[in-house]
Amino acid sequence: xxxxxxxxxxxxxxxxxxxxxxxxxxxxxxxxxxxxxxxxxxxxxxxxxxxxxxxxxxxxxxxxxxxxxxxxxxxxxxxxxxxxxxxxxxxxxxxxxxxxxxxxxxxxxxxxxxxxxxxxxxxxxxxxxxxxx
Amino acid sequence: xxxxxxxxxxxxxxxxxxxxxxxxxxxxxxxxxxxxxxxxxxxxxxxxxxxxxxxxxxxxxxxxxxxxxxxxxxxxxxxxxxxxxxxxxxxxxxxxxxxxxxxxxxxxxxxxxxxxxxxxxxxxxxxxxxxxxxxxxxxxxxxxxxxxxxxxxxxxxxxxxxxxxxxxxxxxxxxxxxxxxxxxxxxxxxxxxxxxxxxxxxxxxxxxxxxxxxxxxxxxxxxxxxxxxxxxxxxxxxxxxxxxxxxxxxxxxxxxxxxxxxxxxxxxxxxxxxxxxxxxxxxxxxxxxxxxxxxxxxxxxxxxxxxxxxxxxxxxxxxxxxxxxxxxxxxxxxxxxxxxxxxxxxxxxxxxxxxxxxxxxxxxxxxxxxxxxxxxxxxxxxxxxxxxxxxxxxxxxxxxxxxxxxxxxxxxxxxxxxxxxxxxxxxxxxxxxxxxxxxxxxxxxxxxxxxxxxxxxxxxxxxxxxxxxxxxxxxxxxxxxxxxxxxxxxxxxxxxxxxxxxxxxxxxxxxxxxxxxxxxxxxxxxxxxxxxxxxxxxxxxxxxxxxxxxxxxxxxxxxxxxxxxxxxxxxxxxxxxxxxxxxxxxxxxxxxxxxxxxxxxxxxxxxxxxxxxxxxxxxxxxxxxxxxxxxxxxxxxxxxxxxxxxxxxxxxxxxxxxxxxxxxxxxxxxxxxxxxxxxxxxxxxxxxxxxxxxxxxxxxxxxxxxxxxxxxxx
Numbered sequence: 135x136x137x138x139x140x141x142x143x144x145x146x147x148x149x150x151x152x153x154x155x156x157x158x159x160x161x162x163x164x165x166x167x168x169x170x171x172x173x174x175x176x177x178x179x180x181x182x183x184x185x186x187x188x189x190x191x192x193x194x195x196x197x198x199x200x201x202x203x204x205x206x207x208x209x210x211x212x213x214x215x216x217x218x219x220x221x222x223x224x225x226x227x228x229x230x231x232x233x234x235x236x237x238x239x240x241x242x243x244x245x246x247x248x249x250x251x252x253x254x255x256x257x258x259x260x261x262x263x264x265x266x267x
Numbered sequence: 268x269x270x271x272x273x274x275x276x277x278x279x280x281x282x283x284x285x286x287x288x289x290x291x292x293x294x295x296x297x298x299x300x301x302x303x304x305x306x307x308x309x310x311x312x313x314x315x316x317x318x319x320x321x322x323x324x325x326x327x328x329x330x331x332x333x334x335x336x337x338x339x340x341x342x343x344x345x346x347x348x349x350x351x352x353x354x355x356x357x358x359x360x361x362x363x364x365x366x367x368x369x370x371x372x373x374x375x376x377x378x379x380x381x382x383x384x385x386x387x388x389x390x391x392x393x394x395x396x397x398x399x400x401x402x403x404x405x406x407x408x409x410x411x412x413x414x415x416x417x418x419x420x421x422x423x424x425x426x427x428x429x430x431x432x433x434x435x436x437x438x439x440x441x442x443x444x445x446x447x448x449x450x451x452x453x454x455x456x457x458x459x460x461x462x463x464x465x466x467x468x469x470x471x472x473x474x475x476x477x478x479x480x481x482x483x484x485x486x487x488x489x490x491x492x493x494x495x496x497x498x499x500x501x502x503x504x505x506x507x508x509x510x511x512x513x514x515x516x517x518x519x520x521x522x523x524x525x526x527x528x529x530x531x532x533x534x535x536x537x538x539x540x541x542x543x544x545x546x547x548x549x550x551x552x553x554x555x556x557x558x559x560x561x562x563x564x565x566x567x568x569x570x571x572x573x574x575x576x577x578x579x580x581x582x583x584x585x586x587x588x589x590x591x592x593x594x595x596x597x598x599x600x601x602x603x604x605x606x607x608x609x610x611x612x613x614x615x616x617x618x619x620x621x622x623x624x625x626x627x628x629x630x631x632x633x634x635x636x637x638x639x640x641x642x643x644x645x646x647x648x649x650x651x652x653x654x655x656x657x658x659x660x661x662x663x664x665x666x667x668x669x670x671x672x673x674x675x676x677x678x679x680x681x682x683x684x685x686x687x688x689x690x691x692x693x694x695x696x697x698x699x700x701x702x703x704x705x706x707x708x709x710x711x712x713x714x715x716x717x718x719x720x721x722x723x724x725x726x727x728x729x730x731x732x733x734x735x736x737x738x739x740x741x742x743x744x745x746x747x748x749x750x751x752x753x754x755x756x757x758x759x760x761x762x763x764x765x766x767x768x769x770x771x772x773x774x775x776x777x778x779x780x781x782x783x784x785x786x787x788x789x790x791x792x793x794x795x796x797x798x799x800x801x802x803x804x805x806x807x808x809x810x811x812x813x814x815x816x817x818x819x820x821x822x823x824x825x826x827x828x829x830x831x832x833x834x835x836x837x838x839x840x841x842x843x844x845x846x847x848x849x850x851x852x853x854x855x856x857x858x859x860x861x862x863x864x865x866x867x868x869x870x871x872x873x874x875x876x877x878x879x880x881x882x883x884x885x886x887x888x889x890x891x892x893x894x895x896x897x898x899x900x901x902x903x904x905x906x907x908x909x910x911x912x913x914x915x916x917x918x919x920x921x922x923x924x925x926x927x928x929x930x931x932x933x934x935x936x937x938x939x940x941x942x943x944x945x946x947x948x949x950x951x952x953x954x955x956x957x958x959x960x961x962x963x964x965x966x967x968x969x970x971x972x973x974x975x976x977x978x979x980x981x
Contacts, residue, residue, distance in 0.1 A: 170919050170936045174888025225889040 145245025146195040149212070152238040153188040156219065159231040160184040176226050183219040184231075187238070190215065194245065213242055345638050346588040347650040368611035369551060371434055371484050378946035379434040379482055381546055382793075383904065386674035387608035389795035391947040394908035395954035396979060401910060401923045401933045407955060407978040408455030414442035415961075415972035416467075416475060423469040425970050426942070427961020428791075428901070429479030433948035435496055435512050440959065440974060441480035441546065445502045447510060452950040455976060459515035463526070465502040471542045471561045472503065474964065478606075479943075481546035481554070482512065483578045494518035497578070499554065501543020505530035507556070509581065522581035529556065532586065535569045535595065548607045548616070550647055552578045555616055557603030562624040563665070566631055566838025568599035571638075573618055575650055585650035589620050589638040598632040600624040601639035605791045608671040608687070610701060615653055616645045617674070617687060617701070621667035622659070625837040626785070627774050627814060627844045629663045630722030636661075642672055642689045642697065644704065654704035658691055660726035663718070663774055664814070665785040666692045670793030674701055677801055677870050688796065688803055688870065690789035693770065694739040695732040696805070698870065708734045708873050718773035720816050721841050725773045734873035738789055738807035738866055743767065743782035744859040754851030761849065761857065765813060774814035776842075780849065782858075784812035786965075792902025792915070792944055799907070801870040802926060806881055806899040806915055811849040811858040816842040861896030865903070865913070867929060877929040882916020885967065890918055900963050902944035904956075912956050914941025917966045921945070921958050921977075938962075939971035953978055 163169060164177035171177050190212045193200070200208065220235040372379045375392045383389050396404065418424030425443040432439040438452040445465045449458040467475060481499045488495035496512035507529055509521035517525025530540045541558035548555040556574040571589035576582065589601040601623045608617045623632055623639045640662040643655035659666045672687040677698075687701040698707040710730045718725035751758040766772055767780035774781075786808050794805030817825065817834075822843030825834065835844045849857045856862070865881035868874065882897030883890045901915030903924075911924040914937070921941050923933040939962030946957045956977045962970040 168936075168938065170885075171888035176888030222889070225891075227890050 141250040143195060143245065143249040145241050145243070145247075145249045146191065148241035149238055149245060150188070150191040150195045152234055152241050153184065153191040156231060156234045156238065157181070157184040157188050159228070159234055163226065163228050163231060171226050171228070176222060180219055180222045180226065180228075180231065183215055183222065187212065187215045187219065209242075209246065216242060345643070345652045345655070346592065348586040348588070367551075369484075369486070369549075371482075372549075372611075374434075376949040377434045378430070378948045379432060380549065381430050381432075381479060381481070381606050382608065382671060382944075383946075385548070385550060385609040385611050387606065387671040387793060388673055388675060388798060389793075389902060389904045389944060390798060390906075391904065392907045393947055393949050393954045394906060395949070396906065396910060396923075396956070397908040398910060398925050398927075398932055400979060403979055404923065404933055404935070404956070404977045405980055406935075407453075407976045409976070410450060410455040410457070410974040412440065412442045412446070412448055412972040412974065414444035414446055415970050416443075417968075417970050418474075418964075422467045422475065424474045424964055424968075425961065425972075426474040426476045426963045427959060427970070427972070428943045428963070429477050429959045429961070430944050431946040431957050431959055431974065432480060432482050433946055433950070433955075433957075434482050435484070436950070437512070438946075438957065439480050439482060439498050439512070441477050441500045442972070443475040443477035443961065445477065445500055445508075447480055447498050447500050447508075447515065449498075449512075449515060450974070452948065452955065452976075453953070455974070461498075461500075461508070461510045461515040461517075463500070463502060463506065463508045465504060465506060468503070470503045471539045471559060472544075476503070476542075476544045476559075477961075478545050479959075481549050483549045483552075483554070484512070485579070486551070494520065494579075497521070499547055499549075501529075501546065501556075503540065503542040503544070505533070505540035505543055505558065507543055507547070507554075507576075507581070520580060527576065527581035529558065529574065532572070532574065532583070533569050535567070535599065539569070541569060541572075545604060545606055547576075548609060549578065550609050550611065550614075550616070553584060553647065554578050555607060555609075555647070557605070557607065557618070559604040560600060560602060562600035562602075562621070563626045563835050564838070565836065566598060566625050566840055567596065568624040569602070570595045570599040571602035571620060573603050573645070573650070575647070587618075587645060587650040587652075589643075590623065590636060594632060594634065594636065598623045598625075598636075601636060604667075605669045605793075606671045608674055609647065610674055610685075613702065614647045615701070616647045617672045618643050618645060619668035619670060619672065619689070621669070622662035622665055625835070625840065625844070626665035627663055627835070627846075628720070628723065628816065628837045628840045628842050629661050630720070630724070630842075631838075631840050633661070633722075633724045640666055640668055642668055642687075642699070642704075644701070656697070656699060656704045658689070658695070658697060658730060659693065660729055661724065663723070663725065664692075664771070664781065668692075669787070669791040670789055672699075672701070673794055673796050673803065675796045675798050675801065675803075675870065677707065679707065679871055686870070688794060690738070690793050690805055692783060692785070692787035692789060694737040694783050694788035694807065695730075696735045696738065696794075696803075696868065697730075697732060698735065698873070708732065715771035716768040716773060719775055720773065723773065725771075729771045731770075735803075735868045735870075736873075736875045738805060738864070739783055739809050742769065743780060743811055744809060747855070747857055747859050750851050750853075750855040750857050753853050753855055754857070757851045758849075758857035761813075774816050774844065776816050776818065778813050778815040781812045781814045782810075783808070784810060784814070785846070786810045786812070786898070790900060792900070795903045795905045795911070796870070797905050797907075797926065802876065802905075803868045803870050804865065804903050804905060804911055804926070805868075806863065806865045806901070806903060806913065808863050808898050809858075809861060809896075810898060811856070813845075813847040813849055815845040815847070817845055818842060861894065863896040863899040863916070865899075865911075865924065865929065867926065879929040881913075882920070882922075883918040885918040898966060900940070900942040900966055904945050904947050906947060912945045912947060914943065914945065914958050914960070916940060919960075919967070919969065935977065937971070937975055938973040939969045940966045942966065
């Protein structure tokens with residue numbers, strides 16, 4: 135029962151949900167004519183960055199066999215993505231997207247602080263602990 | 268790097284992008300109309316403004332056209348031709364002169380002229396919308412003309428700066444494709460349209476431009492006759508059309524079946540017509556026409572003329588010439604491409620006259636040309652100069668006088684002074700007695716730097732105004748640290764190699780830092796005034812450009828090698844010219860923000876009441892901080908209730924601003940920068956604020972055909 139032993143990665147799942155919402159909001163900003171920013175490079179940028187955020191958070195939430203270093207790198211890149219998307223959203227004056235990114239940062243913090251550790255080293259450790267018990 | 272630095276970087280990129288885009292357009296500069304090479308804004312209108320007629324040639328033509336015409340010297344270097352010179356159109360006797368204001372124009376509910384009224388006050392007594400309720404303002408209706416081009420196909424990009432007119436219970440629009448559209452002012456429903464046969468080609472300007480239409484109606488209309496009320500629109504190929512205001516049908520008695528070919532009076536330069544973008548100024552039964560051309564390239568261009576036409580027949584009453592006859596083989600323009608103002612009580616017409624050609628080198632026109640770059644008062648009946656004040660001597664900066672002077676009576680020192688306020692690209696506000704041309708606030712002739720260019724003779728002094736405080740600082744803003752860092756010191760290195768000795772530093776071979784440059788300062792929109800309080804409001808630009816003279820041999824070599832961007836030949840003179848906006852390699856402005864402000868002045872004291880960054884820079888969709896402001900094209904309107912309505916900014920927003928404090932009280936997103944001034948009118952008891960949203964490539968590569976009216980909810 136490894137997965138149960140690892141616990142639920144609430145932060146990662148929340149981040150995944152926020153990423154999906156952010157992608158939808160970015161798509162609306164990109165293609166909704168008359169909003170003052172539609173079809174601009176700025177909106178295509180946030181569309182791309184939120185898509186990457188979705189992919190990254192998917193990996194984080196679903197791929198439990200990540201090497202530790204890769205998990206750390208992914209987590210760090212997601213932070214950069216969140217910050218960059220947040221800045222872009224601020225400069226685009228897309229309040230909803232900015233708010234979503236803000237929640238995403240909270241989710242990222244939850245993941246880092248409270249989620250069960252991920253990465254193959256920790257997974258092995260958990261398995262050993264499980265066997266000992 | 269701090270967050271503010273990051274924002275600054277983005278902002279700079281935005282503005283830079285806009286500037287770069289404008290440069291890439293090769294449009295001329297900044298004046299909107301003109302079209303000169305511009306770097307940012309405004310559009311050039313510089314170009315435009317070419318004046319038209321050559322005195323000599325015109326006199327010849329007049330002689331051919333009519334034995335009754337005569338040429339009379341008038342004022343400081345001007346000349347007037349009187350009599351029915353030119354091809355007298357068919358159609359009845361000229362109307363007898365009338366005096367006093369037209370009743371239809373004076374209605375407090377109307378917006379009957381380009382500037383709201385002839386005095387160019389841009390003021391309405393409407394007070395239904397107040398600072399307290401303006402936040403409730405919402406779109407009442409929206410209309411799309413269909414006349415828009417982004418330049419991606421055969422039709423050049425459109426630049427639409429037309430103020431809608433509300434008169435005759437109808438809203439009239441003129442489009443950049445020269446169509447006239449009549450709308451129901453309460454619903455936006457189309458009543459009729461008129462489309463002239465005009466080529467949609469860039470004959471004198473890089474863009475398709477339009478500032479709308481003019482309206483006239485007979486003082487004593489003939490019952491049952493058509494065309495007792497008319498709407499006029501001009502074209503880039505110099506055709507002026509007059510149509511019935513109720514039906515849109517051409518007026519048979521106006522010119523040749525409803526059209527007057529103004530280019531028939533362009534006898535000097537057959538390359539470019541006398542483009543008619545600015546609708547005529549209408550006073551009683553006379554149309555006063557200026558024109559736009561192309562003055563940034565050649566030395567010899569059509570010389571500045573203003574025509575007075577009979578509103579009913581199109582027959583020419585008189586022609587005013589801004590340039591002496593003896594110079595027109597070496598220079599031209601000094602034309603009137605912006606709107607004019609007129610005192611309906613005195614019958615004086617006030618015309619903002621542009622710089623002579625070529626714009627940036629004056630070695631072939633070293634004699635005094637006292638009417639060039641001036642504000643000049645003409646007698647509407649005769650066209651003779653009543654007074655004139657030159658605002659730039661020997662203009663080699665393209666400091667066209669581009670805005671109509673605002674006429675207002677000022678209470679000063681216990682007396683009522685009949686005044687006018689003349690904004691300028693130099694950033695000065697010249698406040699003059701409109702009856703005499705004498706300064707209300709001091710104008711001081713100060714020594715300015717000499718030119719080191721071969722053959723050039725820069726004027727030793729130029730007029731300066733300290734009160735009211737200029738709309739931009741005396742000194743250029745200085746290097747932006749962020750732009751310098753990003754450019755690895757490029758901005759500083761560039762600045763070190765440039766000549767800068769304050770305002771009026773002449774163009775030079777090594778390169779001159781020009782502040783303000785051809786973009787101004789103030790641009791063609793001019794300001795607005797509350798005649799009751801004497802508060803004057805005006806938007807401005809803070810842009811730095813580099814003026815560089817290029818010896819003729821080197822210029823031709825560059826030309827042969829295919830270098831074209833930002834280069835202007837300056838005709839057969841000793842130098843060509845390069846205009847460049849002061850940017851780093853990344854396209855960031857090398858100077859500090861703000862890039863545009865909106866300011867209010869108390870004309871009774873000359874004191875500046877407030878000066879706030881206005882609008883937001885937008886590029887690639889990103890908005891920069893409000894403290895950076897925006898380069899602006901357009902003009903404000905003031906209401907009696909203490910509101911300012913204005914579009915003008917890069918961020919495609921229209922705003923309502925508190926006249927007292929400068930605080931933004933309401934803003935609304937529109938389809939593109941609203942570079943026209945709004946029309947504020949009252950129809951069936953309801954106050955409307957209507958914007959024509961056209962866009963301008965100088966601000967943003969975003970165009971539109973949107974007309975949108977705002978009102979309070981029922």
